[in-house]
Amino acid sequence: MLELKNIVYKAPEDGKEIISDVSFTIDDRFVAITGPNGGGKSTIAKIIAGIIKPTSGRILLDGEDITDLSITERANKGVSFAFQQPVRFKGITVKDLITLAAGKPIKVSDVCTYLSEVGLCARDYVNREVNASLSGGELKRIEIAMIMARGTKLSIFDEPEAGIDLWSFGNLISVFEKMHTKINGNILIISHQERILNIADKIVVIANGKLKNIGTKNEILPDLYKSTGACSVLTAKLEDKQ
Amino acid sequence: MDAIQKQLLREIADLHETPEGAYNLRADGSGTARKTTANIDIVTKADKPGIDIIIKPNTKKESVHIPVIIAKSGLKDLVYNDFYIGENADVVIIAGCGIHNCGDQDSGHDGIHSFHLAKNARVKYVEKHYGANEGKGKNVMNPTTVIEMEEGSYMEMATTQIKGIDDTIRKTSAVLKDGAKLVIKENIMTHGDQYAETDFAVDLNGKECGADVVSRSVAKDRSVQLYKSNIRGNNECTGHTECDAIIMDDAKVTAVPMLEANDINASLIHEAAIGKIAGDQLIKLMTLGLTEKQAEEQIINGFLK
Numbered sequence: 192m193l194e195l196k197n198i199v200y201k202a203p204e205d206g207k208e209i210i211s212d213v214s215f216t217i218d219d220r221f222v223a224i225t226g227p228n229g230g231g232k233s234t235i236a237k238i239i240a241g242i243i244k245p246t247s248g249r250i251l252l253d254g255e256d257i258t259d260l261s262i263t264e265r266a267n268k269g270v271s272f273a274f275q276q277p278v279r280f281k282g283i284t285v286k287d288l289i290t291l292a293a294g295k296p297i298k299v300s301d302v303c304t305y306l307s308e309v310g311l312c313a314r315d316y317v318n319r320e321v322n323a324s325l326s327g328g329e330l331k332r333i334e335i336a337m338i339m340a341r342g343t344k345l346s347i348f349d350e351p352e353a354g355i356d357l358w359s360f361g362n363l364i365s366v367f368e369k370m371h372t373k374i375n376g377n378i379l380i381i382s383h384q385e386r387i388l389n390i391a392d393k394i395v396v397i398a399n400g401k402l403k404n405i406g407t408k409n410e411i412l413p414d415l416y417k418s419t420g421a422c423s424v425l426t427a428k429l430e431d432k433q
Numbered sequence: 434m435d436a437i438q439k440q441l442l443r444e445i446a447d448l449h450e451t452p453e454g455a456y457n458l459r460a461d462g463s464g465t466a467r468k469t470t471a472n473i474d475i476v477t478k479a480d481k482p483g484i485d486i487i488i489k490p491n492t493k494k495e496s497v498h499i500p501v502i503i504a505k506s507g508l509k510d511l512v513y514n515d516f517y518i519g520e521n522a523d524v525v526i527i528a529g530c531g532i533h534n535c536g537d538q539d540s541g542h543d544g545i546h547s548f549h550l551a552k553n554a555r556v557k558y559v560e561k562h563y564g565a566n567e568g569k570g571k572n573v574m575n576p577t578t579v580i581e582m583e584e585g586s587y588m589e590m591a592t593t594q595i596k597g598i599d600d601t602i603r604k605t606s607a608v609l610k611d612g613a614k615l616v617i618k619e620n621i622m623t624h625g626d627q628y629a630e631t632d633f634a635v636d637l638n639g640k641e642c643g644a645d646v647v648s649r650s651v652a653k654d655r656s657v658q659l660y661k662s663n664i665r666g667n668n669e670c671t672g673h674t675e676c677d678a679i680i681m682d683d684a685k686v687t688a689v690p691m692l693e694a695n696d697i698n699a700s701l702i703h704e705a706a707i708g709k710i711a712g713d714q715l716i717k718l719m720t721l722g723l724t725e726k727q728a729e730e731q732i733i734n735g736f737l738k
Contacts, residue, residue, distance in 0.1 A: 263725070266719065266722040267722045270720075272720045278711070278713045278717040282737070283735035291718065291721050292721050341721065
């Protein structure tokens with residue numbers, strides 16, 4: 192369980208408040224954070240992972256205050272974070288990264304299983320370098336495979352759909368659907384995708400650095416579409432489902 | 434062989450015992466062991482220190498090891514090794530030098546290696562330099578490699594200096610004829626107050642010949658590196674050089690790439706990048722549970738792999 196208590200973050204450069212007194216608790220298995228671009232979603236994810244230190248407020252993981260812990264310490268306590276823009280490494284292979292993620296030596300066949308689960312043909316990728324020769328979509332999948340290899344109690348994904356082509360998107364959804372039933376712990380996923388929001392147990396809406404709403408998809412989605420001026424086709428579809 | 438010599442051999446040639454195939458072991462300034470095969474002859478030079486390695490035409494899948502180890506402090510060793518690789522031969526040559534300097538005097542090895550590749554000959558040349566110090570004496574190594582490539586020949590050179598060489602000037606020059614291909618991969622890591630200089634000069638004289646020279650280096654502490662390369666395209670040819678360096682602490686790295694096209698059909702490319710380890714690379718590995726120091730090691734190991 193993850194609790195954010197009165198999180199405030201001010202930009203060190205100009206003191207501008209990016210996150211304003213945000214508090215919420217994640218105890219459902221699959222939680223989605225959504226909201227307009229630039230609203231502070233990624234900042235919150237980075238604050239949870241320890242990449243950004245909040246100006247004030249506390250973060251609790253299973254009741255333990257982790258606010259002052261480093262990135263490494265949080266990772267070892269069970270926080271995983273898939274970047275929105277994955278990092279490239281010269282000379283480090285896909286197998287190296289997945290092994291590092293697993294935190295122990297693992298068999299090539301296990302590496303292949305993780306790769307296959309994210310829709311990559313394992314044989315072609317195991318020994319590839321995670322460098323500029325991989326496309327954005329391939330990197331995103333490897334990033335997700337790394338989180339699966341870690342298998343920690345909190346997995347955070349920052350817009351996993353960004354940069355993935357339309358053809359592969361269906362696969363990606365099924366990856367998350369599977370993870371939803373399989374993973375031991377909580378999944379926190381930042382997303383704009385209706386299909387991802389639809390499989391979430393809870394949706395958190397962040398806008399202008401503030402918590403705007405939190406609830407089940409039936410409570411949140413109708414308002415969300417209205418407030419963003421969604422087209423009538425989408426809202427009608429949603430009403431059908433209800 | 435004593436324990437120190439064995440350790441040096443492991444570091445430079447991955448050798449745990451006597452190698453297979455032909456070999457010549459030079460220890461503390463003189464040859465101590467040699468083996469030739471039906472296709473590979475090794476002959477001591479009469480006029481200067483060193484050996485001639487003569488590989489018969491059509492020799493396939495054979496290897497030659499020529500390691501040099503120095504465990505005496507204050508020894509300055511100069512050696513000339515000439516390799517003659519016959520037509521259509523396809524061989525692996527493993528050279529390397531290890532210095533264990535236990536005293537306060539400088540130890541040094543200057544190896545001058547000349548390669549003569551006959552038509553369609555193929556060589557994989559692996560060279561590793563390693564040093565260890567116990568006293569104040571410096572380990573100095575100045576390898577020179579001169580490569581002559583006849584038509585259709587191919588050479589791949591992998592040269593590595595990872596640890597313990599205090600001072601080095603590495604010079605490599607090559608002349609390529611029609612259809613010859615040269616691939617050079619260099620990996621260097623310097624630390625402490627070390628100095629490493631690399632100088633590549635390649636003449637692409639033949640029609641459709643090509644060279645690919647890639648250097649990756651890491652400069653730590655107060656060490657200083659200088660990379661120089663000059664690729665001259667004198668015919669219809671392709672040339673590519675790449676110098677990629679990670680700079681850390683108070684190190685200094687200079688890259689001086691030079692391309693010279695003397696023919697309208699010469700196609701030459703140079704890429705150079707110097708920078709510190711990217712912050713997001715460190716953060717990514719830290720989110721996997723590595724400490725900053727462990728993350729740094731992983732990034733450097735991968736980069737120099």
